[in-house]
Amino acid sequence: xxxxxxxxxxxxxxxxxxxxxxxxxxxxxxxxxxxxxxxxxxxxxxxxxxxxxxxxxxxxxxxxxxxxxxxxxxxxxxxxxxxxxxxxxxxxxxxxxxxxxxxxxxxxxxxxxxxxxxxxxxxxxxxxxxxxxxxxxxxxxxxxxxxxxxxxxxxxxxxxxxxxxxxxxxxxxxxxxxxxxxxxxxxxxxxxxxxxxxxxxxxx
Amino acid sequence: xxxxxxxxxxxxxxxxxxxxxxxxxxxxxxxxxxxxxxxxxxxxxxxxxxxxxxxxxxxxxxxxxxxxxxxxxxxxxxxxxxxxxxxxxxxxxxxxxxxxxxxxxxxxxxxxxxxxxxxxxxxxxxxxxxxxxxxxxxxxxxxxxxxxxxxxxxxxxxxxxxxxxxxxxxxxxxxxxxxxxxxxxxxxxxxxxxxxxxxxxxxx
Numbered sequence: 001x002x003x004x005x006x007x008x009x010x011x012x013x014x015x016x017x018x019x020x021x022x023x024x025x026x027x028x029x030x031x032x033x034x035x036x037x038x039x040x041x042x043x044x045x046x047x048x049x050x051x052x053x054x055x056x057x058x059x060x061x062x063x064x065x066x067x068x069x070x071x072x073x074x075x076x077x078x079x080x081x082x083x084x085x086x087x088x089x090x091x092x093x094x095x096x097x098x099x100x101x102x103x104x105x106x107x108x109x110x111x112x113x114x115x116x117x118x119x120x121x122x123x124x125x126x127x128x129x130x131x132x133x134x135x136x137x138x139x140x141x142x143x144x145x146x147x148x149x150x151x152x153x154x155x156x157x158x159x160x161x162x163x164x165x166x167x168x169x170x171x172x173x174x175x176x177x178x179x180x181x182x183x184x185x186x187x188x189x190x191x192x193x194x195x196x197x198x199x200x201x202x203x204x
Numbered sequence: 205x206x207x208x209x210x211x212x213x214x215x216x217x218x219x220x221x222x223x224x225x226x227x228x229x230x231x232x233x234x235x236x237x238x239x240x241x242x243x244x245x246x247x248x249x250x251x252x253x254x255x256x257x258x259x260x261x262x263x264x265x266x267x268x269x270x271x272x273x274x275x276x277x278x279x280x281x282x283x284x285x286x287x288x289x290x291x292x293x294x295x296x297x298x299x300x301x302x303x304x305x306x307x308x309x310x311x312x313x314x315x316x317x318x319x320x321x322x323x324x325x326x327x328x329x330x331x332x333x334x335x336x337x338x339x340x341x342x343x344x345x346x347x348x349x350x351x352x353x354x355x356x357x358x359x360x361x362x363x364x365x366x367x368x369x370x371x372x373x374x375x376x377x378x379x380x381x382x383x384x385x386x387x388x389x390x391x392x393x394x395x396x397x398x399x400x401x402x403x404x405x406x407x408x
Contacts, residue, residue, distance in 0.1 A: 005401040012397035017381045037381050039390070081403060090301060094294035095395075100356075100379040104396050145403075152304075171399055175304040177221045177241050186243070187402035189395075191299075192308050193216035195375055197209040198391035199285060199349075 010048055011071050012104075013038055018068040019103070030061035080105045082143045083171075086158060087150035088113035088121070088128045091173055095147060096123040109143055131158075135165040144168040152176045214252055215275050216308075217242055222272040223307070234265035284309045286345070287375070290362060291353035292317035292325070292332045295377055299351060300327040313347055335362075339369040348372040356380045 035042040052070040085092045088111045096108055111128040121128045146167045150158050155174035170186045239246040256274040289296045292315045315332040325332045350371045354362050359378035374390045
């Protein structure tokens with residue numbers, strides 16, 4: 001089954017909410033409550049959760065722990081994906097510290113940079129290596145995903161290098177569009193576009 | 205006119221491509237070229253650019269400079285929006301350094317943190333203030349947007365504080381869903397959801 005981007009986005013947000021409820025020790029959550037937190041329709045929430053074969057209990061709501069596990073199973077979080085972060089500046093460091101990734105079966109194996117001052121540093125138990133080690137490490141680890149957090153000016157050159165090293169998926173945080181061979185998948189994390197969607201459609 | 209999220213996203217990516225072409229000194233770009241860079245249909249590109257009343261010249265393509273200006277005008281980048289970054293950790297610092305925001309009329313006025321070691325530091329000509337100054341600075345500057353980059357555990361408490369300070373729009377990068385009064389708009393920057401859209405639908 002192919003899931004739409006909007007469904008994936010909402011299921012991940014429901015999952016975030018459930019984690020918060022588990023932390024607070026709350027056992028049940030209703031669809032209107034989830035809907036209110038995300039400013040969407042409760043019928044939409046119920047429709048999404050039907051995909052998981054999960055039904056709420058009348059007047060009590062959905063059991064929080066079970067629903068969290070259903071989402072994890074449904075979205076395949078169990079299958080671990082491994083990635084390198086390329087560019088150990090502030091953004092790369094922030095992503096290396098983002099523990100939430102691991103909840104989704106997404107593991108950062110190492111960071112890479114060309115700055116000798118950064119090489120050897122550890123962030124959140126992940127080490128920064130010199131970029132010249134990437135080729136060898138990619139080939140010996142089967143890591144196929146690279147998170148690109150280098151400055152705009154370096155992005156294309158580093159993307160070419162990643163492709164040569166056997167990287168198949170690039171999650172591009174650099175604010176520029178990179179050119180890659182057709183077999184390589186690029187996801188442009190278009191931060192400013194995301195925000196403009198928000199501001200343009202909710203005009204101040 | 206209400207623009208769909210997908211149109212806004214694509215127009216911002218076209219804009220990124222055009223900036224790269226201007227830097228390289230290229231004067232024209234064709235719709236198949238834009239389409240190939242983003243792995244979408246050329247007919248989609250032409251349809252989007254029709255919205256701007258911009259026509260390509262047969263066999264030459266679109267004039268890069270003009271097209272860039274049309275997108276800026278169409279999307280209202282000229283109207284400046286001002287924001288505070290709340291949380292001067294790696295992610296807050298990365299966003300403060302993200303010069304591309306200014307291209308879209310989006311200006312970061314200041315950062316806030318509760319760590320005394322960070323207060324007084326400047327990043328990209330933007331100063332870090334103690335969080336206790338935010339209320340006063342929000343009221344004296346008419347800044348209505350806050351970019352929330354605090355740890356998950358602090359997010360709700362800081363969101364409450366921002367609402368009391370008169371902030372109307374919260375761009376939430378913390379991996380948790382925050383509760384706010386109905387008049388406040390929240391955009392959840394769901395990084396992991398964005399990435400799952402990419403990996404789930406392009407199965408490895």
